[in-house]
Amino acid sequence: xxxxxxxxxxxxxxxxxxxxxxxxxxxxxxxxxxxxxxxxxxxxxxxxxxxxxxxxxxxxxxxxxxxxxxxxxxxxxxxxxxxxxxxxxxxxxxxxxxxxxxxxxxxxxxxxxxxxxxxxxxxxxxxxxxxxxxxxxxxxxxxxxxxxxxxxxxxxxxxxxxxxxxxxxxxxxxxxxxxxxxxxxxxxxxxxxxxxxxxxxxxxxxxxxxxxxxxxxxxxxxxxxxxxxxxxxxxxxxxxxxxxxxxxxxxxxxxxxxxxxxxxxxxxxxxxxxxxxxxxxxxxxxxxxxxxxxxxxxxxxxxxxxxxxxxxxxxxxxxxxxxxxxxxxxxxxxxxxxxxxxxxxxxxxxxxxxxxxxxxxxxxxxxxxxxxxxxxxxxxxxxxxxxxxxxxxxxxxxxxxxxxxxxxxxxxxxxxxxxxxxxxxxxxxxxxxxxxxxxxxxxxxxxxxxxxxxxxxxxxxxxxxxxxxxxxxx
Amino acid sequence: xxxxxxxxxxxxxxxxxxxxxxxxxxxxxxxxxxxxxxxxxxxxxxxxxxxxxxxxxxxxxxxxxxxxxxxxxxxxxxxxxxxxxxxxxxxxxxxxxxxxxxxxxxxxxxxxxxxxxxxxxxxxxxxxxxxxxxxxxxxxxxxxxxxxxxxxxxxxxxxxxxxxxxxxxxxxxxxxxxxxxxxxxxxxxxxxxxxxxxxxxxxxxxxxxxxxxxxxxxxxxxxxxxxxxxxxxxxxxx
Numbered sequence: 039x040x041x042x043x044x045x046x047x048x049x050x051x052x053x054x055x056x057x058x059x060x061x062x063x064x065x066x067x068x069x070x071x072x073x074x075x076x077x078x079x080x081x082x083x084x085x086x087x088x089x090x091x092x093x094x095x096x097x098x099x100x101x102x103x104x105x106x107x108x109x110x111x112x113x114x115x116x117x118x119x120x121x122x123x124x125x126x127x128x129x130x131x132x133x134x135x136x137x138x139x140x141x142x143x144x145x146x147x148x149x150x151x152x153x154x155x156x157x158x159x160x161x162x163x164x165x166x167x168x169x170x171x172x173x174x175x176x177x178x179x180x181x182x183x184x185x186x187x188x189x190x191x192x193x194x195x196x197x198x199x200x201x202x203x204x205x206x207x208x209x210x211x212x213x214x215x216x217x218x219x220x221x222x223x224x225x226x227x228x229x230x231x232x233x234x235x236x237x238x239x240x241x242x243x244x245x246x247x248x249x250x251x252x253x254x255x256x257x258x259x260x261x262x263x264x265x266x267x268x269x270x271x272x273x274x275x276x277x278x279x280x281x282x283x284x285x286x287x288x289x290x291x292x293x294x295x296x297x298x299x300x301x302x303x304x305x306x307x308x309x310x311x312x313x314x315x316x317x318x319x320x321x322x323x324x325x326x327x328x329x330x331x332x333x334x335x336x337x338x339x340x341x342x343x344x345x346x347x348x349x350x351x352x353x354x355x356x357x358x359x360x361x362x363x364x365x366x367x368x369x370x371x372x373x374x375x376x377x378x379x380x381x382x383x384x385x386x387x388x389x390x391x392x393x394x395x396x397x398x399x400x401x402x403x404x405x406x407x408x409x410x411x412x413x414x415x416x417x418x419x420x421x422x423x424x425x426x427x428x429x430x431x432x433x434x435x436x437x438x439x440x441x442x443x444x445x446x447x448x449x450x451x452x453x454x455x456x457x458x459x460x461x462x463x464x465x466x467x468x469x470x471x472x473x474x475x476x477x478x479x480x481x482x483x484x485x486x487x488x489x490x491x492x493x494x495x496x497x498x499x500x501x502x503x504x505x506x507x508x509x510x511x512x
Numbered sequence: 513x514x515x516x517x518x519x520x521x522x523x524x525x526x527x528x529x530x531x532x533x534x535x536x537x538x539x540x541x542x543x544x545x546x547x548x549x550x551x552x553x554x555x556x557x558x559x560x561x562x563x564x565x566x567x568x569x570x571x572x573x574x575x576x577x578x579x580x581x582x583x584x585x586x587x588x589x590x591x592x593x594x595x596x597x598x599x600x601x602x603x604x605x606x607x608x609x610x611x612x613x614x615x616x617x618x619x620x621x622x623x624x625x626x627x628x629x630x631x632x633x634x635x636x637x638x639x640x641x642x643x644x645x646x647x648x649x650x651x652x653x654x655x656x657x658x659x660x661x662x663x664x665x666x667x668x669x670x671x672x673x674x675x676x677x678x679x680x681x682x683x684x685x686x687x688x689x690x691x692x693x694x695x696x697x698x699x700x701x702x703x704x705x706x707x708x709x710x711x712x713x714x715x716x717x718x719x720x721x722x723x724x725x726x727x728x729x730x731x732x733x734x735x736x737x738x739x740x741x742x743x744x745x746x747x748x749x750x
Contacts, residue, residue, distance in 0.1 A: 042609055043613070214597065217653070220585060223613055
């Protein structure tokens with residue numbers, strides 16, 4: 039039966055113009071989505087590049103001034119802006135701590151429209167002053183981005199529904215079902231084969247159109263073939279899930295209209311409702327402490343610390359005997375007191391910030407644990423991971439950049455507390471930053487989705503037939 | 513070939529088929545007459561396994577239709593009142609598909625010979641069936657039965673809506689199949705065609721087989737009178 043179904047399903051799909059329509063539609067959707075995704079990635083890379091170029095220009099100017107100073111030439115820079123002062127270098131030549139886009143970043147916008155991709159930690163700045171939030175149009179956030187993930191998660195199921203909702207009902211409605219059912223075949227197997235073949239042709243259309251679109255947008259296949267395979271695997275598993283739902287609907291519901299309504303209902307449930315319900319529940323179960331209260335606490339602590347700057351500095355120097363100065367001509371200035379205070383504030387703020395982060399982590403953990411309830415959420419997370427735009431990636435960037443900020447401050451502290459001048463030769467020792475993406479284990483969740491699809495097929499075939507017969511005469 | 517013993521089908525309080533028993537042997541054409549809702553189509557649906565009986569049993573070639581529906585269908589062919597085919601495919605392709613899924617594989621020449629035997633014009637073989645008349649579609653149905661080498665043919669009002677010429681051609685085809693030893697059970701309203709093609713005629717009413725005659729026992733006039741009498745008598749009784 040499979041051979042004949044294969045041969046004639048192909049003929050029917052071609053003659054009814056389904057394959058042609060699907061291919062054109064997929065090409066247009068994928069094309070527009072990849073174009074949009076690439077535009078965003080290019081803008082992101084351009085922002086980073088601009089910041090890096092600005093830093094390079096500033097570096098060149100600063101090093102030239104430093105060189106002139108070391109050669110004893112007169113420079114037209116105010117005393118407070120002299121680059122021989124470590125605090126000037128630490129604040130003005132701060133590194134562009136950036137999160138470069140993965141080569142697959144165009145696949146999913148993910149959190150990239152919420153967070154910035156570079157920060158510039160300064161020696162006098164604190165962790166809270168590093169802004170990770172991007173200024174974004176609320177209208178765009180409301181409607182989301184038309185990227186590949188959007189096409190796959192939101193639109194592909196609708197295409198699958200249109201392609202599969204009435205495989206059996208149309209046979210009943212057109213009158214061919216009785217002739218079919220009088221053949222020595224099992225209708226469930228026949229429907230499964232028909233949908234299996236449609237799944238096959240759809241996947242083939244997706245693979246071909248996606249590869250063509252990627253080639254048009256100069257995707258580096260050789261360097262990223264594993265990512266491409268993973269992406270195709272995700273799409274195939276997600277499409278399979280929707281075909282399996284269509285299979286169960288075709289078997290259990292007997293009219294095209296009811297099938298369409300049921301499948302659209304599933305789409306609303308799995309794509310729209312369940313992610314939003316999971317999000318609401320995680321917010322209710324793990325409410326975030328007020329950010330305003332936290333900032334107020336920060337301000338109060340800072341104000342108190344400022345009043346006691348001298349005490350704090352004394353205490354700090356007791357803890358850091360390596361910064362003791364025996365030269366009576368040397369004095370402690372504002373920045374010494376400020377840096378010592380910063381450390382204390384950071385220590386005192388740690389419980390407040392940790393409370394905030396623990397709640398956030400709990401929210402994410404909860405949503406992650408139950409994300410299997412929404413196949414759309416599972417695939418969205420998987421695509422975000424693949425694109426390097428997931429919430430985890432931005433958390434990782436935050437952690438790595440905070441660690442670098444500390445390293446940056448630590449580099450300048452001995453200069454500052456020892457009242458040591460910054461030399462041109464010290465420049466090469468400045469800490470450098472390179473972001474590394476963390477590996478993830480999303481593949482297991484995708485396997486879970488595959489398992490769920492197989493379970494539905496098993497349920498339709500093994501458990502249900504004893505109670506319910508496919509209705510031929512309705 | 514077809515053996516039905518006390519076959520009953522009820523839907524809640526409604527009895528669609530009431531202890532029906534009949535036999536159709538090799539080379540026989542059994543015509544079931546009766547008004548709408550008499551139980552003719554229910555009988556055919558039960559034999560096809562489309563619905564399950566409440567009680568009783570039915571056999572096709574001595575195979576129980578309830579216990580082994582798939583095996584039963586290897587031996588039977590079915591032509592519904594309005595036989596529908598895939599409109600995007602040609603007659604040859606439809607025949608190839610329906611034979612193929614029944615595990616019967618043929619070359620193009622063989623498929624053409626089945627269609628020819630069923631009386632379809634050669635010029636229509638490779639045309640899309642979308643514009644076929646009902647008579648032409650039924651010829652494709654007969655070709656499917658021929659290709660399947662079915663020993664049992666189940667027909668549900670096959671001549672309704674056919675013009676007299678097409679109806680007559682259909683009758684001739686049935687006689688041809690009868691000559692090949694095919695046992696045919698035909699549900700029909702067409703008394704004249706029944707008298708023409710049948711070997712046995714049964715009259716059903718309210719799910720019961722009320723009368724059964726060998727076609728040689730009665731003339732068309734007598735058949736008509738007996739049929740009407742059976743129908744009206746029972747109506748008066750009820």
